[in-house]
Amino acid sequence: MRDDLKELWRFRELLGAMVERELRIRYKNSVLGILWSLLNPLVTVAVMNFVLKNVMQNDTQSFSAYILAAYLPFMFFQLAVLDSSQSVLAALPVVKKVYFPREILPLASVISNGVHFLIALVVYFVFIFVVWASTGFGTPPVTYKLWFLPVLLLIHFSLATGLSLFFSALNVFYEDVKYALTIVLYLAFFLTPVMYFAETVYYATRKYGAMADLLYTVFMSNPVATICTAYRKVLVAPGKIQVLINGHAEQIQPRPLDWTLFGLAAVLSFVVLIGGYAFFNRMKWKFVERP
Amino acid sequence: MSEVLVKLENVHKEFVLSHSGASSIKTLLLWWKRRSKEKLNALNGISFEVKRGESVALIGRNGAGKSTTLSLISRIYKATSGTVTVNGRLAPLLELGAGFHPDLTGLDNVLFNGMIMGLTRKQVTERLPQIIAFAELDKHIDAPVRTYSSGMLARLGFAVAVHVDADVLIVDEVLAVGDFTFEKKCYDFIDQFRKQGGTILFVSHNAESVKRVADRCVWLKGGLVHMDGDPESVLASYQADAAAPNEGL
Numbered sequence: 001m002r003d004d005l006k007e008l009w010r011f012r013e014l015l016g017a018m019v020e021r022e023l024r025i026r027y028k029n030s031v032l033g034i035l036w037s038l039l040n041p042l043v044t045v046a047v048m049n050f051v052l053k054n055v056m057q058n059d060t061q062s063f064s065a066y067i068l069a070a071y072l073p074f075m076f077f078q079l080a081v082l083d084s085s086q087s088v089l090a091a092l093p094v095v096k097k098v099y100f101p102r103e104i105l106p107l108a109s110v111i112s113n114g115v116h117f118l119i120a121l122v123v124y125f126v127f128i129f130v131v132w133a134s135t136g137f138g139t140p141p142v143t144y145k146l147w148f149l150p151v152l153l154l155i156h157f158s159l160a161t162g163l164s165l166f167f168s169a170l171n172v173f174y175e176d177v178k179y180a181l182t183i184v185l186y187l188a189f190f191l192t193p194v195m196y197f198a199e200t201v202y203y204a205t206r207k208y209g210a211m212a213d214l215l216y217t218v219f220m221s222n223p224v225a226t227i228c229t230a231y232r233k234v235l236v237a238p239g240k241i242q243v244l245i246n247g248h249a250e251q252i253q254p255r256p257l258d259w260t261l262f263g264l265a266a267v268l269s270f271v272v273l274i275g276g277y278a279f280f281n282r283m284k285w286k287f288v289e290r291p
Numbered sequence: 292m293s294e295v296l297v298k299l300e301n302v303h304k305e306f307v308l309s310h311s312g313a314s315s316i317k318t319l320l321l322w323w324k325r326r327s328k329e330k331l332n333a334l335n336g337i338s339f340e341v342k343r344g345e346s347v348a349l350i351g352r353n354g355a356g357k358s359t360t361l362s363l364i365s366r367i368y369k370a371t372s373g374t375v376t377v378n379g380r381l382a383p384l385l386e387l388g389a390g391f392h393p394d395l396t397g398l399d400n401v402l403f404n405g406m407i408m409g410l411t412r413k414q415v416t417e418r419l420p421q422i423i424a425f426a427e428l429d430k431h432i433d434a435p436v437r438t439y440s441s442g443m444l445a446r447l448g449f450a451v452a453v454h455v456d457a458d459v460l461i462v463d464e465v466l467a468v469g470d471f472t473f474e475k476k477c478y479d480f481i482d483q484f485r486k487q488g489g490t491i492l493f494v495s496h497n498a499e500s501v502k503r504v505a506d507r508c509v510w511l512k513g514g515l516v517h518m519d520g521d522p523e524s525v526l527a528s529y530q531a532d533a534a535a536p537n538e539g540l
Contacts, residue, residue, distance in 0.1 A: 013406055013411055013412055014406045014407060017402065017403055017406045017412065018403070021392065021395065021399065021403055024395065024399070025392065025394055025395065028394065028395075093390070094390035094407070095367075096362075096367060097365075097367070097383060097390065098365070098367070098383055098390065098407050098408065099365055099366035099367055099381075100407055285368070285369040288362075288367055288368060289306060289307070289368070
């Protein structure tokens with residue numbers, strides 16, 4: 001693996017060029033370009049916010065900030081894994097002709113989606129500050145917890161990269177991987193606290209008595225769920241949230257981040273990264289010999 | 292000037308044949324016990340060297356292992372056993388602009404392709420005027436590649452490959468594209484490249500281009516080096532062999 005990393009470092013300029021190329025292709029063919037792809041999550045979240053507040057009648061303060069803070073990371077994760085799973089297969093004609101470290105292909109997909117995610121985060125901050133200003137400068141929308149954002153990004157990127165490497169290699173040999181992945185990621189969206197809170201899950205599991213904590217842990221052992229929850233703790237200044245407790249809607253203070261679960265997600269992410277890269281390296285010489 | 296740039300030692304390459312085509316998870320689950328493991332030995336222990344300044348042609352029938360050999364040297368395949376050593380930079384001539392992205396301009400694609408071949412961004416930028424001139428594209432260079440004709444694509448691909456300052460130029464039968472003038476330009480370039488001490492390794496079925504370009508000829512047969520020598524005599528025996536009626540492989 002060390003030799004593979006050295007080789008990758010030698011080709012870092014190509015990786016940079018490929019990221020640039022992907023971003024360019026993404027923004028080139030539409031007039032609105034980058035604006036268009038930022039508008040998409042904002043509109044989605046606006047609709048979600050409308051439905052959750054007015055149809056589902058959840059009265060959480062700054063709900064849209066909570067949704068955005070989990071939706072943007074989830075979208076990054078989903079797009080990065082989906083895009084990169086196709087990357088090697090799509091580039092197979094080049095792969096068959098020229099040598100370059102093959103991992104550059106999925107990495108470029110992850111990084112270009114990552115760059116897009118970072119731009120979206122900037123838009124998020126603009127959004128919450130505009131809301132803060134328009135509501136008469138109440139409690140500041142960010143807290144000191146923001147220092148933790150880089151750590152969180154590192155863990156999140158590791159998980160996305162690891163899975164991308166794994167699936168991009170697998171997809172070369174089994175083309176239906178992409179379809180299975182689309183369905184799994186779609187379902188994962190509902191199992192990730194984006195349109196609800198980790199606290200909602202916590203109180204929903206309370207009625208199972210002795211099993212309660214186990215069920216909650218199982219639900220949150222999905223690293224994406226824990227990572228998205230962590231983004232909320234870091235990005236949104238804690239205000240009261242509305243959850244159902246024993247069938248009654250109640251406004252509560254958010255629970256602090258569960259560090260055991262978070263540690264688990266972090267360890268899992270790094271294991272996935274190393275495992276994914278090892279798998280990719282084992283398969284990468286066979287890409288061109290694909291039947 | 293007798294530094295060895297490419298060296299193959301007892302190289303074997305084995306492919307696993309599959310009869311089911313591209314597989315899916317379903318076929319994996321259903322047929323995991325019955326997966327065909329038929330092997331094809333493309334190369335059965337090839338050894339040869341290419342020294343600096345040589346121009347070597349690989350000839351042989353279809354399936355003799357010519358393209359496999361080139362791919363092994365270009366590090367696209369990994370040898371099953373044996374060693375392949377390459378000293379210096381290789382430039383493979385790509386087929387009809389493989390690796391070009393249709394939606395990007397010619398210019399962006401040149402940058403990208405140059406970097407795939409191991410140049411830095413700065414080096415590609417410095418060579419841009421020469422590349423554009425060589426490809427005879429002038430103002431078309433700013434148009435998306437999808438608007439190019441196949442001749443333009445071939446010219447651009449060739450132009451990039453010849454400007455990466457390669458130690459070894461790898462050519463797999465792509466000289467037949469483009470019109471007559473461009474073909475002549477390619478041959479002129481190859482002549483010039485050889486005069487400057489460049490090394491060429493190419494595959495061709497065309498006896499004329501072998502005689503024209505090569506100063507050594509390696510005949511592959513059944514995954515082995517059958518004959519290695521000056522083009523005239525190797526080609527003569529090759530053609531005699533091809534004319535022989537009862538020939539296995």
